Amino acid sequence: MDDHAGASIANRDDPIPVIQIPFNTDDTAPPETEQQKLGRRERIKQEAERLKSKLHDVSTQYKTTQGSVQERLFNTLLEQVFPQDAEDDGTPKKDRRSRQYVDKPQFSLPVMSANFRRFNARIGIVFVFQNQMIRLFTWRVPTHTMSFLAVYTLVCLQPALAPVVPLAALLFFVMIPSFLTRHPPPPVANPSSSVDAAAAEQYAAYGYSGPAVAPPQRVKPAPEMSKDFFRNMRDLQNCMEDFSRVHDGAVAVITPYTDFSNERLSSAVFLCLTALVSIAFLAAHLVPWRAILLVAGWSATAAGHPYTQELISNEGFLANLQVIYNRICVFGAEWVESDIVLDEPAQVREVEIFELQRLEKHTLGGEEGAVLQGEWEPWLFTPQPYAPTSPSRIAGARPVGTQFFEDVQPPNGWLWRDKKWTLDLGSREWVEERCVSAVEIETEGERWVYDLDTADSKTKSTTTLSPPKSWEEGSGVSVKGEWRRRRWVRLVERKIVKVSPDE
Template structure:
């Protein structure tokens, strides 16, 4: 059974029953700062059971979630009472933003022609004289905030004729206007809730529209199409880099601003909708077809996979230095030289017993016709890795440990390599 409150008093009672009043919510929030209440404990249990672990989340969002948690570590954690209190406080103060939004909406939709033309006049002056941008904030504070506030305290005398509101002389007559949070049992509070609800829907629609418009050209899911867009933007950026100083930007911004505001006029808007369906839509489809043909014809992304060589070191150990017998030990990813960190920490090497058990790195695979090849130039990889305290046997290709008395040690190694190619996303999945 669904219940809808029939008055503001019933609505306030229902809100207090679900979330608590502002006083009780604030008191519970203050209490929860020392000891978490039952609601916070319950919500924490639910979220900990439903949400993935940090390890799983970091792989999905590329550590963005971990960075956000680190940045917000000094802020209060999620709490239902705090959320309810902050929503109430925001809803009682957000009316200023919606009033500004409605005023701009009336200007761009030509509700009052004089207001729209005044806005265009100010915009024209700013386009022709950009230094006025520095003056605009101060002019807005003077004539948009302080002058109305003064007229509020010194209201003009009543007159049956419409006239310019000249403030009265003498001491203040009325109280000063102050921006205060609207009470919960008021139409302003209810209208703010409605506008906040609709604004959230507008943000979602705008987000979906922007993502739908930019995803295919920019995310390289279709590499051929995104490469064409990238090439086009690169050429345009290069051309504009050299031609931008010679372009009359003031006139362009002036004309574009007037055209954008003019499209909000009801007559112009209806004409644009009709002409778009009749003339522009076929041309847009034709241009999209021409661009797609250009991409299919000129851009080729069928590149061969990247190929690199992986290395593995075969380690052998000599138990009796008086007998030239060596035991196969294992294959590991490091040469296990005398000055390596693993040797200095007196740790055993880690690896596999047989060469066929060696796996390629994640995201790679062995080339089909490749085999393990012995590195016939051990001097090169010894020099590249700056390995010291070793002796290179050019004949057998083994690299021996050297002791302080210039004798061979108990370990020797040689390097094997094999070609690998990077796997594509479809192959990995």
């Protein structure tokens, strides 16, 4: 039933539109006016249009979702196997390809198959251009390569002519061939055959100034199951292999120097790049870029010549290059070992936790409103002091933390450096630093910071003319509030991840 749910007509959420035509069976009722008849016709017309639109939407959905039962079953299986875009779970993950950034359709086997067929039927022009570039840079036709080098030299010497190149390419490789297709050249008569004067005059009058005699050439996709379609599949297969080889080679060459697995080597590369960026920022205008681009272009094109390829593939030449490369590596390794020193100690930070306790209060019997202060009950360890004026407490939120000291864990990427927590004896300092108000501070003893009772604070404010303080030292006279807290500190150090040479 689920396979045909998308193609069946059923009363799911929206009611099926029904055309209602009221009939007047009362003979005594007054006849309808012209305005009432017109309103009834409009309502019937709107209902008919709504029904027509509903049927059109259902037929369109059926056409887009129809397919073989096997494809739909396999698509459903893939939706269960492959995970969808994960929702936000509080972890700091960032995937720029997620639907959170760009709304794109989910993976579907029928859509994938249809898109691949359409893409493969139209990708042939890319592979034709690729083959032309290969023929150009491998000197298959030397005159073409030399013409390219002449144009490249002209652009290097006169960079202002760079916009002319794409315009000229559009003119000579698109417009002129399209015109010649619509106006083909006149047929060439066979000199050995006898042609009368009338035919000769007809050939002479057949030129480019007359009307078009041929239809325009359209770029059409390659038909499926044709030779061009399978050629595109072959070229696409080889292109994927070439991309994989280039990708793996680039990762193997670049990654060891830039991922800081060898911190000395990556630090040396970082220093070199920083120096080059500084030099380029200050002296880029002094570099002869035209000459550099000219020599680089000629060298890269000359490297594709068959004679150059034969010279490069010579074993003696490769051996000399290997010797030079080994010397450069040895010199670089010696410089890295002697000048790049990584003797900085591990990064150390101080973390804090607040021990929070709650006061148990019991009402004395027989005396209305009398309160007897009970014992302080250990509540939990929290990263925030849960001050009376904190936004979370004003909003009515309960403190969040762990109940036992042993459950407090270091931050991610850090390790404990001290063996145990240390009580912070400077309770006044952290209270003033956080601008905590309506509290009472113990300057001796266990260094608790108590909440002040609200009723007691109002009484004191009415009986004294002195301005209220943001904090008070414990005097033992004021009535303490519901919560008290004290601060514990401990040192942590950055976790060092060691990478083995085999990774």
